Amino acid sequence: MSQEGVSQEMPHDDHHHGPDKGILRWLYTTNHKDIGTMYLLLALGSLLIGGCMAFVIRAELFEPGLQLVDPNFFNQMTTMHGLIMVFGAIMPAFVGLANWLIPLMIGAPDMALPRINNWSFWLLPFAFGMLLSTLFMEGGAPNFGWTFYAPLSTDYAPPSVTFFIFSVHIMGISSVMGAVNVIVTIFNMRAPGMTFMKMPLFVWTWLITAFLLIAVMPVLAGVVTMMLMDIHFGTSFFNAAGGGDPVLFQHVFWFFGHPEVYIMILPAFGIISHIISTFSRKPLFGYTSMVFATSSIAILSFIVWAHHMFTVGIPLAGELFFMYSTMLIAVPTGVKVFNWVTTMFRGSMTFETPMLFAIAFVVLFTIGGLSGLMLAIAPADFQYHDTYFVVAHFHYVLVPGALFSILAAVYYWLPKWCGRMYNETLGKWHFWLSFIGVNLTFFPMHFVGLAGMPRRIPDYALQFADFNAIVSVGAFVFGLSQLIFVYNIWRTTLGNKGEKATDLVWEKPTGLEWTALPSPVPYHTFQEPPKVD
Amino acid sequence: MKKISPWKITIIPILMFGFGFALVPLYDIFCDVTGINGKNYSVMSVFDANAVNENSQKIVTLQLLADADSRDVWQFTPEKKRIDIQAGKMITTYYEITNKNDFPVTIQAVPSVAPGEWAEYLVKIECFCFNQQTIPPYEKIKLPLQVTLSAKAPEEVNHLSLSYRIYQSESLGGTF
Numbered sequence: 102m103s104q105e106g107v108s109q110e111m112p113h114d115d116h117h118h119g120p121d122k123g124i125l126r127w128l129y130t131t132n133h134k135d136i137g138t139m140y141l142l143l144a145l146g147s148l149l150i151g152g153c154m155a156f157v158i159r160a161e162l163f164e165p166g167l168q169l170v171d172p173n174f175f176n177q178m179t180t181m182h183g184l185i186m187v188f189g190a191i192m193p194a195f196v197g198l199a200n201w202l203i204p205l206m207i208g209a210p211d212m213a214l215p216r217i218n219n220w221s222f223w224l225l226p227f228a229f230g231m232l233l234s235t236l237f238m239e240g241g242a243p244n245f246g247w248t249f250y251a252p253l254s255t256d257y258a259p260p261s262v263t264f265f266i267f268s269v270h271i272m273g274i275s276s277v278m279g280a281v282n283v284i285v286t287i288f289n290m291r292a293p294g295m296t297f298m299k300m301p302l303f304v305w306t307w308l309i310t311a312f313l314l315i316a317v318m319p320v321l322a323g324v325v326t327m328m329l330m331d332i333h334f335g336t337s338f339f340n341a342a343g344g345g346d347p348v349l350f351q352h353v354f355w356f357f358g359h360p361e362v363y364i365m366i367l368p369a370f371g372i373i374s375h376i377i378s379t380f381s382r383k384p385l386f387g388y389t390s391m392v393f394a395t396s397s398i399a400i401l402s403f404i405v406w407a408h409h410m411f412t413v414g415i416p417l418a419g420e421l422f423f424m425y426s427t428m429l430i431a432v433p434t435g436v437k438v439f440n441w442v443t444t445m446f447r448g449s450m451t452f453e454t455p456m457l458f459a460i461a462f463v464v465l466f467t468i469g470g471l472s473g474l475m476l477a478i479a480p481a482d483f484q485y486h487d488t489y490f491v492v493a494h495f496h497y498v499l500v501p502g503a504l505f506s507i508l509a510a511v512y513y514w515l516p517k518w519c520g521r522m523y524n525e526t527l528g529k530w531h532f533w534l535s536f537i538g539v540n541l542t543f544f545p546m547h548f549v550g551l552a553g554m555p556r557r558i559p560d561y562a563l564q565f566a567d568f569n570a571i572v573s574v575g576a577f578v579f580g581l582s583q584l585i586f587v588y589n590i591w592r593t594t595l596g597n598k599g600e601k602a603t604d605l606v607w608e609k610p611t612g613l614e615w616t617a618l619p620s621p622v623p624y625h626t627f628q629e630p631p632k633v634d
Numbered sequence: 635m636k637k638i639s640p641w642k643i644t645i646i647p648i649l650m651f652g653f654g655f656a657l658v659p660l661y662d663i664f665c666d667v668t669g670i671n672g673k674n675y676s677v678m679s680v681f682d683a684n685a686v687n688e689n690s691q692k693i694v695t696l697q698l699l700a701d702a703d704s705r706d707v708w709q710f711t712p713e714k715k716r717i718d719i720q721a722g723k724m725i726t727t728y729y730e731i732t733n734k735n736d737f738p739v740t741i742q743a744v745p746s747v748a749p750g751e752w753a754e755y756l757v758k759i760e761c762f763c764f765n766q767q768t769i770p771p772y773e774k775i776k777l778p779l780q781v782t783l784s785a786k787a788p789e790e791v792n793h794l795s796l797s798y799r800i801y802q803s804e805s806l807g808g809t810f
Contacts, residue, residue: 213640214640217640277647281640281643281644281647282640284638284643285638285639285640285643288636288637288638289637289638315643315646315647315650316646316647316650317650318647319647319648319650319651319653319654320650320651320653320654320657321654322651322654323651323653323654323655323657324654327654327655327658338658341744341799341801342742342744342799342801344744346661349657349658349661352657352661353654353657353658356654356657357654414750415670416668416670416750416751419670
């Protein structure tokens with residue numbers, strides 16, 4: 102904490118330097134706080150770019166008929182929106198939070214592999230730069246949906262698919278290195294006395310997420326490599342003519358894809374557990390059951406993948422197996438929701454912005470979970486498959502689920518990071534506009550989906566017109582209200598506005614980052630490990 | 635506190651990358667063992683086919699389907715849309731295909747049987763899908779198919795469909 106004095110006397114020892122000046126600080130940094138900030142800014146940028154793509158989609162769907170963009174460009178927008186939001190916004194945001202928070206929470210001076218950490222981050226701008234550059238290529242960007250099913254993504258893909266494949270490779274390498282870093286940090290660098298069952302839940306959920314990442318990101322890399330070989334090197338992994346099988350693509354993809362959706366939600370569970378406990382002024386109910394529920398969800402995520410493919414013609418026994426195993430996931434998830442509600446029960450709750458987002462998370466994520474249960478029913482899924490009901494389902498778990506948890510986390514920890522309180526009034530405006538916007542956007546999608554409106558189509562039948570107009574208005578409200586968030590963050594950090602945060606920030610929060618460190622946290626922390634009892 | 639090495643952790647992603655590729659043969663083996671992918675039809679010689687139990691009186695309708703491709707440049711059609719097959723009785727039928735180009739083309743037909751779990755009861759003795767076929771320019775040729783029903787077919791097997799999709803062999807390997 103008081104290293105500045107030392108550094109002036111020993112200019113040759115760059116260990117105790119403050120950050121470099123200018124752009125080089127960000128290029129060369131191995132500091133987990135700097136890298137965390139860069140990850141979060143990258144995620145914010147991706148969120149805004151992916152949001153603009155959603156605007157194009159919703160503007161086109163505001164009324165029936167084709168008016169603004171041609172169908173091929175519409176398909177590019179749905180594809181890129183999905184890819185950017187999943188790989189560019191949600192995942193880097195969680196890695197950014199992990200970078201910022203895990204060392205502070207376990208009492209470590211930094212991540213275990215700081216140079217790998219720097220590299221993991223700096224791969225990403227190139228991966229996404231390459232992905233976005235496909236929009237300007239001849240033949241256009243990938244247009245086969247974010248799930249890139251073969252043969253749409255092989256035989257019938259635009260030439261830019263090769264750039265898409267390489268960008269997936271690069272971001273996969275980045276994710277795997279980031280995950281290895283998290284695992285090694287948590288295993289090796291906990292402060293003395295911080296046993297596994299004393300670790301904060303965010304650390305626990307990230308540890309499990311990191312294991313999911315190293316298990317399935319390589320499978321994704323494998324499947325895009327097979328695509329690459331099919332396209333350029335004459336193999337027939339997914340080409341029926343040469344003895345391959347397009348359905349195999351879906352199996353391999355969803356073997357990655359289902360754990361991937363838990364990669365995007367498990368850290369959220371950790372964040373929400375911290376916030377609800379703090380603002381209910383009670384310790385979290387059922388810490389141990391939270392740890393075991395998270396682990397069970399992670400293990401179950403490997404045996405449910407074919408529920409995405411009920412309609413490809415898998416045999417009855419397969420449909421039943423995947424239906425029941427999917428429904429089994431509702432049990433640990435239900436345990437979590439029960440624990441959050443019980444933590445709030447009879448707590449002396451206050452409703453600051455992070456808590457509002459956390460409560461909205463619990464309610465709206467549960468709606469997404471319930472529509473997931475409906476989709477898990479194999480016979481019913483034949484009706485819902487590839488309709489807007491699916492779109493409603495996964496947006497409910499990803500937007501008011503994953504994204505709300507990230508927003509909540511930023512509001513919650515920002516005063517600790519930068520030493521100033523964000524503007525609570527703006528935060529409340531942001532929350533309520535987002536809450537109304539999100540529900541206006543995604544709830545009517547359930548109705549049009551059940552009535553049979555297909556997803557990924559730029560036009561629709563007239564009977565869906567009213568609901569689609571409402572959805573588009575909601576999407577614009579939701580999208581634009583994020584600018585309040587951007588402004589609030591800017592004025593608190595760079596703008597230096599807002600009252601100074603106390604060291605504890607909130608009323609009696611638990612965790613080393615609150616109790617053992619001042620606000621703002623110094624550039625170097627925990628060079629002497631704290632004592633944990 | 636026991637330390638773990640990042641190099642040891644790195645083994646997991648490397649193995650999982652291999653596992654992704656291992657899923658390809660595993661998938662084929664799984665489909666073969668369970669007979670679920672509509673691919674598990676039996677192939678027999680004429681001799682074997684005659685040797686199977688001829689006492690079975692069971693007759694099953696076999697529907698023949700042709701799925702050239704979305705552009706239907708082949709005029710690929712079965713001579714008969716449905717035939718009755720019986721265990722021990724060999725049926726020969728034909729598909730017709732036309733090459734409208736002024737150069738010879740080589741095609742490969744890829745079969746699929748539905749329902750997949752009964753595919754093993756369809757016995758093929760001769761099929762144009764066993765080999766690639768070359769069609770001279772501007773010519774219509776007949777592609778032979780010899781099938782019979784397996785004597786092992788249980789009572790509930792009451793219908794089978796056999797469909798073919800035609801691929802031009804230059805496109806094998808998935809260039810676009």
